[in-house]
Amino acid sequence: MVNRGVPEKREGTGEEAEISASQRGESRDYVLDEQVGFILRQVQQRHAALFTTRVGGDLTPTQWAVLAKLAEVGGMSQNLLGRQTAMDNVTIKGVVERLVKRGLLVTRRDPADPRRFSISLSPAGSAVYAERVGPAREVTRETLEPLDSEERDALLRLLSKLR
Template sequence: MPSEPAAALPRRPPPEADDGPGYRLDLQVGFLLRKAHQRHTAIFAQTIPLGLTPTQFSALVKLAEAGPCSQNFLGRLIAVDVATIKGVVDRLKARGLVTATTDPEDRRRTLLSLAPEAEAMVSALHTAGREITEKTLAPLSPAERRQLCALLEKLSE
């Protein structure tokens, strides 16, 4: 099925136009967030080294920031559930980017740490992260960027 040219797509009305009895999908927060997320994900995929997923990237960067910690705690730090962090950590360990050792203070607990290869990548990950943020927010003014981030933080509380 051929797609319609972009010029044929209707222009989006201002948000205040959504006060009528109809339902406009393109004015809904979930739809707009999904579109913004798709754009960000595409930028991420073009920029990040080693083909890491956004969640793997988050786990590595947070582990570098927090230092050795349990899998459960790392999951909480990056806001993912227990099942998701397990899969993320398993894949990072398989790639040799994360190591697991027994906690010397509590032998029942395992601590995760960055492997030497990942430690060497931290600076590049930070640089890539800044580039991704810059490209994602490029259409916005500095004030709009601050406002968007503040509003997203508020929605995430």
């Protein structure tokens, strides 16, 4: 039974507060635990925690994405690198600046267009990539571990459709 408008004492707080019907769990038309964004965020948080533990706290997932993409395809412009790693211009600029400062990336003028710089891994960046690609693979494996092979393939296929 709902006592609308009647203050109800909240357990353990010593405070009196009015609790609406939706706060009592009477509204089931929007259940947070069933929302795709909430579920994706929880999975991402688990994945990020694994990443920090396995790959190292000195590299963020966005920094790792830059190193991994450059190791995969080679040097490219900052603009293209941002698009390839799903980062906006401000984010990719900051990530590149931090990685250059750490000596993991180098920038060179693009011979085809002197107004543009090409970004690539430095020897130190290549070494960091080589050292951490195994743990990064392990993070992916561990994130997907609760799923069987068919479920993993289906999940990755479906998530790719949502990009």
